Structures are given as structure tokens and as C-alpha cells.
Amino acid sequence: MPTDEHLRQVQGLWPETTLDGWMSDECQEGLVSLVIPTYNRANLLSETLTSVARQTYRPIEVLIVDDGSTDRTPQVVERWREGTDNDLNVQYLCQENQGANVARNRGLLHSSGQYIQFVDSDDVLHPQQVACLRAAIQKPPEGDLVFSEQAKGETAPSWFPDREGDTECSISGPKQVEENPMVVPKNRGSVLYHRSLCRKAGPWDESLIRWQDMEYMFRISALRPSYRRIAEKMYFLREHAEGRIQDLYQQRRGIKGGLNALSRVERVVETADQRHEQACYCMARYYLGIAKLAMVKGDSAQVWKAFAGAQRQVPNTRFSIQLRLARVAYCGLGGKVTKLLLDGYTFLRERMAR
Template sequence: MEDKITTLPKVTIVIPTYNTARYLLDAIDSVKKQTYQNVELIVVDDGSTDDTPNLLMNHPMQFSHFRQENAGQSAAMNFGWKQSSGDLLGYLSADDRLHPNAIETIVSRMALSPEAVLAYPDFCVIDEDSNYVRTITAPEYSENLLIANFQCLPGPGALFKRATWALVGDWNTGLRNIPDMDFFLRFCQHGPFIRVPEALADFRIHSGSTTYNPSSAQRSDEPVTVIKDFYNTNGLPKRFLRWKKRAMANAYLLSGFMHGFSGRYLISLKQMFRAATLSPSSIFSRKMISYVIGIYKSASVKK
């Protein structure tokens, strides 16, 4: 058995956690109960003030855990990956879960596509009580969707190559809303991603999640910052340049939605006007319509 394990690529999963004691054990157990035999788990407590430290100290399963002063999810994951030894790396939010065959399935799929630098599966949405809500079928990978549409394709369960991470570098700790998008835009410059067409993870929605909470003005401007930094990258592949206006327009659209969802309606309109100036077709896009509906619904709830 030991010889078989050592021939498998080692996979490291980092779980960053901050005051998520209610869900943390589910996340840890979902990694420790993988059918894949060569998994390293690292949990980084980002200065939690709840029962998280006690849970980590008393968990019966073997894994590495560290504690740092509160510095944000990105800093926690960066720290965890620096302690890791896996050939493939990944992360799992402390309120999400992996399905038992997730890592085995993704590693097998990556072995069939050696040129791929990252693989991501479909996933399920669950509620705060772990009840199934729906299944999300992730889009097939294309540079057009990721860059021009400014669409974050990988969700929970994604794995990526350590060698590529060494080239790309850490998550940007200055970004709080979309550091993943910034990371994936840097990653795609080194090779393709692949979708694994099977639901292999659970994404949990609950009142404490930052995904659906209002954001500050600075955080709402992150999409524009990220796409500008991407197009200022030295040595950016020339094929990406044809999408610059469309990518900028979609970044402004997302920024406009985030401002509008957070109640800054005038700034939201200005961002969407900038999007229309760059790409007039964006006015009639599904994305624009869905964003406007989302802002309207959030404004109605606040009333």
C-alpha cells in the first residue's frame, strides 16, 4: 500500500478558517475521508475568536494546523501553501465540502490532460443546514469566457499544479472580493484549464457568507483594478489583446453591480455607462439584465 501511495501525485488541500466553527469539522472530515490515498491537509486559523482553536486541537484525525493573526483568507491560504509539499494544490473554504471521490476523480482527469494547469468540477449548492439546494454545471473552459466575459470559471474543488503556482505567485492579499479571479487570470497565461463534468464539491450559502453581502466602495472597484493589472502584465500573450475592450466592459459591469448591490446607485450607473462606452452591446447583454434585476431586488429588500 505504501508503494502505491508514493506513486500517486501528492495533493495538498488548504482550509483557511475564520470564525467558522459551526462548519469547520464538516470541511475537514470531507478531506480526510477522500478515496484518494495521498492527501495532505493543512488548516490555517486566521485568528478566530470562536471555538475554532479548540476544535482543531481536539480533532481525532491527523492533519497540520497553524494559527496566525487575522490577515484575511488570501494570507491564510498563501501561508498554508508555503507549508505544503503537494504536487497538486487546492483550497477549500471552511464552510464548503468535498465529495468523497473528488480528489481521485480530478487527479485522474488531469492525468489525461498533462497540458492542463488547473482542473475544476461541477458542484452542488447546500444551505446552512447542509440541505441540497441545486447543482451548478460549470461552463467548459475557454479563454474567451474567463478573460473577455470576466467570468470566474473554477469553483470549489479546483486543483492546480504546484509548478505553475511557483511561476504565478500567491493570491493578492490586497484584494478581498475577487482574489480568485486575479489568480486565475494570472494562471491561464501558463496553460489551459479543464472542467471535470461531475459534481464533486458542496458550496454552502448562509447568512455569514461574504458572497452575497454588500461590499465597500474599494472592494466594489476590484474588478476594474484586476482587469487593468492583467492588461498591464509584461509579456501578456498577444491573443488576449483582442478582448481588452470587452473584458474592461465586463469588469465595469461587475463593479457597477457590486456598487449598486451595496446601495451606491449613482456610482453603479457611472460604472455601467463606462461599460457601455467600451462595448455598446453590453447594454443589452444577459449579464447587464441580470445585474440590474439583482440591484433592483436588493434595493426592494432594503426598503
């Protein structure tokens, strides 16, 4: 469990978490709250909700937070509610378009579960996912969080419609998050949190338009929670062309948003003394990605700011050499050519790693 020292560190970084009333600590024992923010995902949402209804575990509370959708989302939700079992507690909350983090916080404020899971409105749950996660987190000694492996692809996996039988889960742990925050996956959908951990971590940062999940994961890790891991793939991350937040990656405002998010993450890591090589590599790689985008759609000040961020992290000698060559190339050859060279280097390295 988080110590008073680590809790003070996180509260010092995020003053709003010191307001004890931001999220109630009262809950219904055994209840799992699934928080599902959605925005114009009517074509995909029905499969996500169907996978929720087919969960073998009960009781489940479903909090669908509609972030100002202008498509058929209300009709999709209503049709789904009419066909679900009465033992599902469903709340459909609507708000003006304010972003996924505002929607997640609203879901948390309305939740009553002892356990919390954040589900994206385009992804799919294994029929036994909630049951396996809940059994793992409750296994003595009770943990702060548990996560499963995940699959990804364009179409739902073969296990999607199946809710027959029981799935045997391989559960590791319990372990404690120590110096390496990367042990907790930044994909929130595969993680089940104890309510008390979400309350101590504080609300999702509503100022961030990019990499919100990474910032939240690093903040969770800064509390040094105990965790267990399920080896089986229980969560399906859908890859598709319909409006994902990744679309911002190719837009100018995504540059500023990325730099802002990474600076927040750096503050958490430094304050929590978690400058592990894997965490540094993650931040350095993301900074370099921002630099490449700024070379094409930003300006030189943003490129050099991203280079500086990557330099602060430099996880190893190979990355240091790559960064040094990128800076020299940018000065001599310009942004477009440097980006092509960096992309080519990444492609060759991935090919050699196969």
C-alpha cells in the same frame, strides 16, 4: 503549459512573482495539498474537515490556516485530528487576522504537494473528488489544472457521508485556455492546480478585500494553461448566513474594494489580450453592481467611476442600452430610484429566461 511570453506578462503585472523563492518548486510526487483558510467558522468547519478525511485518495496534506479565530475553531480542529486516520498529514497554522489571501499564501508557502487545491472552510467535498481530479490532471498529456462542476445549497448533499464505491468521471479535454479566460471557474474549491502553475501565477493579492478569486482566476488564465473538465458535481458550495466575504458587498468599504479588484482584473485582461465577450460582460456586470451599491451607500463620484468601468467593457448592444438608461435615470431620478429600476429589470430578465 505556459509559454515564456505569457509568464513574462504575468510577472510584469505582479513583480513579486519574479522572486523565484516565494514558493518552493520542490514537492512530494503524487501528494495533494488542500489549503483551507478559516475564520470563526467553528459551526461549519467540522463538516468540511470530515469531507476531507473521507476522501478515497491518498496521500493528502491538509493545511488549515486559522486567520485569528476567536470562537471554538482550535477545539474543533483538535477533535477532528484525534478522529482522523494517521495517513493524513495535517498542519494547523495560526496567525493574526489578516484576511483569507494572506492565509492562502501562508498555506502555499508551507505546502509540499505536487498538486494544490484551495478549499473554503464552509464547503464540502465529494468523497471521490480529489481522486477524480488527480486522475484527470495526471492523464497523459499531464495538464496544468482540472476542475469539476459544483452544487450549491444550504444543507450538505446526500453523497456527503458516503465513501463507498468508485465514481465514474466524465473527463473532457485536454484544452488550452486561449482568448476567453472565463473557461476556468472562479470558484477555487472545484479546481485542482499543478504546483508549478500556482508558482508561476504568483501569490494571492493580499491587498484585495473583495473578488480575490476572480482576480486570481484571471491571472491563472493569462498564463494560457491546459485544462480538463469533469462533468460531475464534486464540490458543494454551502449557502449560509454566517460571515461570508459577500457581507462586504453591502458595506461602504466594499465599494472601494470592488473598484480596486476590478481595476486589477482589467489590467490582467488587457495585458494578456483576453478581451473576450464573456470576460467583458463579467467585468461590466460587476461594475454595474458596484454602481448600484454606491447609489445607496456610497457617493456620486463612486457611482460615476463604476459607470465608467462598465462603459469601458460594454460587451454587447443590449448592455450598452441598459447602461445608457441607467446613467440618464441616475441624473434625473437619483440613486435609490435608479437602483430599484435596475433591480426590477434584472428580475424581469431572469424570469423571462426561465
